[in-house]
Each structure stands twice: as C-alpha cells, then as structure tokens.
Amino acid sequence: MHTPVLTRPDSIQRPLRHGKLILEDGTQFEGRSFGYEEGRSGEVVFSTGMVGYPESLTDASFAGQILTLTYPLAGNYGVPSQDKWEDNRIHATGLIVSNYIDTPSHAQSTMTLSEWLKQQKVPALEVKDTRLLTQHIRNHGAMLAKIVFDEDVPFFDPNQSNLISQVSTREVTISGDGPKTIALLDCGAKKNIVRCLQRRNVRIATVPWDYNLFAPDIPFHFDALLISNGPGNPKTATATIQTIRTALEQKIPTLGICMGNHLLTLAAGGDTSKMKFGHRSQNQPCIMQDSPRCYITTQNHGFVVSEVPPDFKPWFINANDGSNEGIMHVSQPFMSVQFHPEAAPGPVDTEWIFDYFLEKI
Numbered sequence: 333m334h335t336p337v338l339t340r341p342d343s344i345q346r347p348l349r350h351g352k353l354i355l356e357d358g359t360q361f362e363g364r365s366f367g368y369e370e371g372r373s374g375e376v377v378f379s380t381g382m383v384g385y386p387e388s389l390t391d392a393s394f395a396g397q398i399l400t401l402t403y404p405l406a407g408n409y410g411v412p413s414q415d416k417w418e419d420n421r422i423h424a425t426g427l428i429v430s431n432y433i434d435t436p437s438h439a440q441s442t443m444t445l446s447e448w449l450k451q452q453k454v455p456a457l458e459v460k461d462t463r464l465l466t467q468h469i470r471n472h473g474a475m476l477a478k479i480v481f482d483e484d485v486p487f488f489d490p491n492q493s494n495l496i497s498q499v500s501t502r503e504v505t506i507s508g509d510g511p512k513t514i515a516l517l518d519c520g521a522k523k524n525i526v527r528c529l530q531r532r533n534v535r536i537a538t539v540p541w542d543y544n545l546f547a548p549d550i551p552f553h554f555d556a557l558l559i560s561n562g563p564g565n566p567k568t569a570t571a572t573i574q575t576i577r578t579a580l581e582q583k584i585p586t587l588g589i590c591m592g593n594h595l596l597t598l599a600a601g602g603d604t605s606k607m608k609f610g611h612r613s614q615n616q617p618c619i620m621q622d623s624p625r626c627y628i629t630t631q632n633h634g635f636v637v638s639e640v641p642p643d644f645k646p647w648f649i650n651a652n653d654g655s656n657e658g659i660m661h662v663s664q665p666f667m668s669v670q671f672h673p674e675a676a677p678g679p680v681d682t683e684w685i686f687d688y689f690l691e692k693i
C-alpha cells in the first residue's frame with residue numbers, strides 16, 4: 333500500500349538569524365528573526381489580545397512602537413488581502429512574539445506573516461519569553477527599545493515628535509453618501525472608522541490633521557466633526573487642537589476616538605498624561621457612568637485623560653484601573669471615547685457609539 337510522504341514546506345527550514353531586543357535600561361532579549369533584517373528603534377509596548385495582528389500592525393496608532401504580542405502563537409492564520417487591513421501598510425516599527433508559525437491556515441490568507449514583514453521592511457523577533465518581557469514593562473513602565481542585528485542603532489523616542497503629521501492623509505477625500513457630512517480629521521485613522529460610517533449612510537470628508545476646516549473656501553459643507561485615533565503624544569498635534577477648539581466654539585457636534593479623546597480634552601481645557609504601560613487588548617472593561625453597564629472594548633493607547641475639561645463629565649471609566657475612558661459635555665453634543673468603537677480587531681459591542689453620535693447631528 334502506498335504511504336503518503338508528508339513534506340514540510342521549505343519555509344519551515346529557513347536559516348536561523350539571530351537578533352536582539354535591547355531595552356533602554358540595558359535589559360536584553362535574544363531572539364530569532366522572522367522579519368526584515370535591519371535594526372529599528374521605538375517604544376516597546378505589549379498587547380494582550382489573542383487575535384488581530386493584521387489589523388494592529390496596520391493601525392497607524394502603532395507608529396513608533398515595537399509591538400509585543402503576549403498571546404503565544406502568531407502567524408497561524410496568515411495575512412489577509414490589503415482591503416482587510418487598517419491602512420495600506422504596516423505602521424508598527426517592529427514585532428516581538430513568543431512562537432512564530434510559518435504554516436498559516438485560513439481561507440483568506442494570502443501570504444505568511446514573515447513574508448509580509450519582509451515585504452514591508454519591518455523587523456520581527458521570536459524571543460520565547462514574552463512573559464518576562466511583559467512583566468518587565470509592567471513593573472518598570474513603558475520604555476524605549478531597539479531591535480538590532482549586526483549594526484547598532486540609536487534609541488528613538490516617538491513621544492517627542494509629531495508622528496500624526498507623518499501618518500495623516502495629504503489630501504481631502506469624499507466618500508460615502510447621505511444627507512449629512514462628517515469631517516473626519518485624519519490623525520492616522522483606521523479604515524474601519526470610515527467603513528462604520530459608510531454603513532450608516534453619511535458622507536465623509538476625510539481631511540489632513542492640520543487642514544483648516546474653517547477657511548472660507550473649503551470645498552464641502554460639514555455638519556459634524558470626528559477626530560480619529562493616531563500615534564504618539566497628543567500634545568504635539570497643536571494644529572488639530574486649534575481646529576477642534578474652533579469647532580467647539582461654533583457648537584459643531586464632535587466625536588473623538590482614542591487620540592481624538594485626548595485632542596478633544598486638550599482643546600476643551602483638560603489635560604492628558606502618559607500611563608505607566610497603557611492599555612492594549614480587546615477585552616478592556618469600561619463602565620458607562622450613571623448606568624450599570626460594562627462594555628468589553630478594544631484599546632491601544634499609552635496616554636490618558638488625566639484631567640476632565642470644565643463642563644465635561646466622565647462618560648466611561650476603566651473597571652480594571654479606574655482610568656478615564658471617555659468624556660461627554662454636560663449640555664452640548666461634544667463627546668469622545670478612549671476605546672475603539674470601530675473595533676478591528678475586537679468586539680463590536682460599542683459600535684452603537686456611532687449611532688448615538690449621528691442621532692445628535
């Protein structure tokens with residue numbers, strides 16, 4: 333009887349190339365490379381989500397960050413086609429995993445995670461003990477780090493520069509159709525924000541982070557403002573903060589998402605600060621104020637609202653650590669959330685935030 337011979341794909345027998353993850357306090361992790369082999373530096377962060385590496389890597393909010401996945405397997409469902417990504421490229425600076433799986437199995441997979449990282453020129457290491465790395469970040473706080481191969485690279489602090497200007501769109505784009513128009517201030521917007529709005533029959537004018545929405549000659553009329561997610565330190569986006577301030581003065585309904593929560597806070601006279609190690613996962617519990625409801629949310633942020641602006645009240649509070657998860661004006665339709673109602677990846681339990689906002693317009 334014929335015995336089938338099972339051959340392992342060539343890619344499994346890939347040559348081993350080692351690299352190091354070096355933290356700013358000198359801690360080092362040896363790792364096996366499965367991405368592009370060039371040194372890079374940024375801030376090392378961890379995400380405790382179990383899925384969603386295609387969405388997270390293409391989320392511009394991760395620009396400047398080396399993303400550590402605590403779920404022990406990565407790569408096992410491959411990489412979907414570009415229309416499923418959150419932007420048309422990988423934004424994360426690097427990727428750290430425990431076990432890389434080079435034999436994906438998924439109906440929508442078009443390539444392996446390793447092939448994708450190499451194509452996109454993003455380094456990645458399999459360091460095995462991602463638990464130790466994560467405990468280290470939790471104990472000592474967020475820190476700078478670099479992935480190095482043969483040549484050393486200097487540390488780079490992404491929170492000192494305006495990263496939003498690097499990832500925002502350069503042009504005005506009109507999409508969707510409906511009686512109302514939302515101006516979307518693109519600070520690095522995930523594509524699922526526009527997809528969620530398009531499903532709700534609104535017209536969307538996506539504009540650059542520093543676009544002057546109040547210039548007399550802008551080519552569209554808008555009824556409301558949406559401020560997107562985005563990378564880095566909110567205090568560097570001074571042009572966006574100024575635009576939001578004018579929108580509030582003109583009583584334009586405004587919704588902020590994640591970076592948008594920070595920028596609305598700063599525009600309205602509140603304050604933001606950096607958290608010890610941030611929230612990155614798809615199961616962050618947020619309690620809606622004045623209600624018994626707790627929502628399970630997707631999050632990815634290192635900054636937080638530390639001072640709610642005058643005439644605003646907290647809208648959501650994190651059930652784990654009591655931090656602010658959203659604000660709402662006491663009388664005007666101005667609101668923002670720290671989590672991602674557009675999910676991608678993660679639960680869609682808070683997509684109603686879009687409906688709630690659209691009702692206010």
Ligand SMILES: NC(=O)CC[C@H](N)C(=O)O
Nearest residue numbers: 561562564590591634635
């Ligand atoms: N997802 C986001 O918009 C992140 C906001 C900001 N860059 C932070 O880290 O807090």
